[in-house]
Amino acid sequence: MTNLARILEGRRADRGDAVGLYGDDGRQWTFEELDLIAGGVAESLRAQGIGPGDRVACYLTNGPEIAFFLFGAWKLGAVPVTISSLYNESELAESLAKTAPKLVVSSTLDISARASVAAVDVDPGAEACILFTGGTTTGRPKAVSVTHGGTRSSLARLARVSTGTDAEGTAAPDAKPNLIALPLFHSGGQHSLLFAFHVGRAAVVWERFGVDRLADLMERFRFDNFFFLPTMVFDIVHSPRELPFEGVKSVLVAGQAISWTVRRAFEERYRVPILVNYGSTEAGHIAGWTGRDMKAGLWKPGSAGRVYPGVDLEIRADDGTALGVGEEGEIVVRSELTRGYVDDAEASKDLVRDGWVHTGDMGYVDGDGVLFLVGRKRDMIKCGGFQVWPEEIEDELRAHPLVRDIRVLGRPDDRLGEIPVAQVVREPSELPDDDLSRQLVEFAREKLAHFKAPRRIEFVPALERSAAGKISRVGGPA
Template sequence: MINLAGLIEGRGDRTGLYGEDGRSWTFAQIDRIAGGVAEDLREHGIGPGDRVACYLTNGPEIAFFLFGAWKLGAVPVTISSLYNADELAESVAKTEPLLLVEHGTLSFTREADVPAAAVDADTEACILFTGGTTTGRPKAVSVTHGGTRASLARLAKVSTGTEAELSAAPDAKPNLIALPLFHSGGQHSLLFAFHVGRAAVVWERFGVDRLAALMERFRFDNFFFLPTMVFDIVHAERDLPFAGVKSVLVAGQAISWPVRKAFEERYHVPILVNYGSTEAGHIAGWTGRDMKAGLWKPGSAGKVYPGVELEIRAGDGTALPVGQEGEVVVRSELTKGYVDDAAASAELVRDGWVHTGDTGYVDADGVLFLVGRSRDMIKCGGFQVWPEEIEDELRTHPLVRDVRVLGRPDERLGEIPVALVVREPDAAVPDAELAERITAFARDRLAHFKTPRRVEFVAALERSAAGKVSRTKETSA
């Protein structure tokens, strides 16, 4: 099971958790505060297998809550603190927790020595929310203890080159948990840090100035960012202190080549990629060792990790040979499916295989290339159009700061690609003229059916609570 005491054995007196407000706790203190949370939850009637929801501002308290619930064998349901009342109510209705923890519900100062309850590997460990559906509504994903541990061990083996837990040196720098702890990326970052024996720094939310202050304080040697975070760093006027940072791992969405190039040229720090999902865990990626060995292939999602069973399947479910495009399907013990949608669960997990909804292919070297999300694909006049391909081209235009491409219904063609553009300021070029220039720019570089039929200018692109650019919502100017 996910057991903090097992992860930190022999390191109890070392600092394991930092808050951005200056507070810190040793691993032993984290374990005892989690014990106090477990006692509080027990007094509220929570026991093994019970779901208990967390609606807290991102910070160390969520870490205490998670490990406290796991000590009882209870199931944390982590709900974004950015949700409004209606979204909170919807999340609670979907997951049916026995208790909703808000600020003031539990004590995060009480300490107690509470041993962790024993649970089976396939027992539900946590419920996380993801927007990965055709409707765009968040789905409640059930993940298991054994699947979570296996995913962490796989990533640790790839990242550190060893199967041993607690492989980090005692004086290793802490890891910044850049993503919120209600998100699978944030939780896995925290658990991974503890898995290899590093401390973790938890903050309320991402911001360039907040990041700069913490970089000065902790001198991090690596980061895990979303592409949108790298975008903000690249477009920040100030320079950040990246000296000593060996690499930046990017996951969650594909990072555009112009943003990647701008970051690496500005800071001389390589960007590594990791491909996975809340439902399937860590699937493929590149490490610093791969980059030094010259194995990296431009445009790829990464080399499929050892131990990952992956197939590329056609629409009828048959496995496709090397080089042919189809849906990425992975055998995984991580998820038990969606707790709120039996039909979607049946589509997601079939005979132990998780259907990612991503389209791609694997080459002869075992390197995975992604073409796009099946739900994002635009069918224009019988042709398949992938938004990411258009976006990558448009981002190279000097007056395009950022762009999102989506499909809009069209009576003749079925769908047409429409570009929502955040423009660079240039008073000499009015919107109407720039729209024409961008269309012509795309027409010179893309097939005619991929050229956006319309360009609309917006002040900003809609982002999810986790910081991803949304493809399910229209964005207002």
């Protein structure tokens, strides 16, 4: 049962007549049709000489076709290499050079061919997919190899904490579909799709996030839950359009920390609680809060969530020593999800050591097993010998009414080594930039220790984001 394609085959067996996949253009397919189309893709790939272990790159616009491609490749034991369709020619070439696929699928798939193809057996540690992620000191995307067995374990863990059982196909026949808000080239998008099918829900796939498109789909499907990136919640909060959140029980947010200002604005406007999930492409689902936790009064403000049952987690010092309750260090997790970076052997050695994935995130665990994040190890700014975390400054400055968006970067300084510099997207106002700059510095000094306050404010029209919507901390004016 390890092969990820068997999740879809299980749904064909237990609810084949039910709709399993919707496109935002009105198309829909039952689980049986979905499995047969995936079989047709598998036969087409086999005709091109693709077999177990072969890498096949996918460079397609986000949509249902990528779902067919993924399951078709998995049926053969092949390895999808999912590349963002937003990449330009040089980025595409770089991605292909890193992963060396045997075949590239770059045009619309023919989904008319259908065949009943059973998934081959694969080893739990077999490579299942290659996903591109950031999170390195160079800022260049890394090609992460994830496994079939590790992915299945991560799905079961999330199902256990959110539904109370890790059994597949437990959703009620009339359960609402899940919107796959993240693109399928992203680990969050793929996991969302697989999780929906794992529990037995249908999935709605679209080309990309947009508030108006979201509102239209909400009217059509009446979703009861969402999984968003913080940037999506930000756009929803700042949109003048009122969205129909009636019936939505909760919104799960992951990918990066969400600011208190944005979270509070969303919850006050729509009266829907935001739950958080902490994890990564390399380590899987690690910690978070569920609706049951909230009702039981276990939630703690500012936390990443309770460490999930079954997660083996340690907080470690720079020398590798495991730290105690409340002590800050790097978060490391024992995980079989990733085999490392396929394009960087040295980075892989730093990532996975003796079966432990080093997340690069800094944090601590309290006496109740609740995880708190401090920041990214590589993003820490060393200012005059003091440790400064960009996220802390950003959270405080986002509370200022003229700050629409912000990122804080470390800049070289002859005296202090590094200084924090804030790049700010400002709200419309007649206040001159110089005056607002001084105001923001003073605002930060009232909230933070003096060494944490930004030494300079740079106003920018927009912040650079990754294809998945995360704010980049690389580049920008010096």
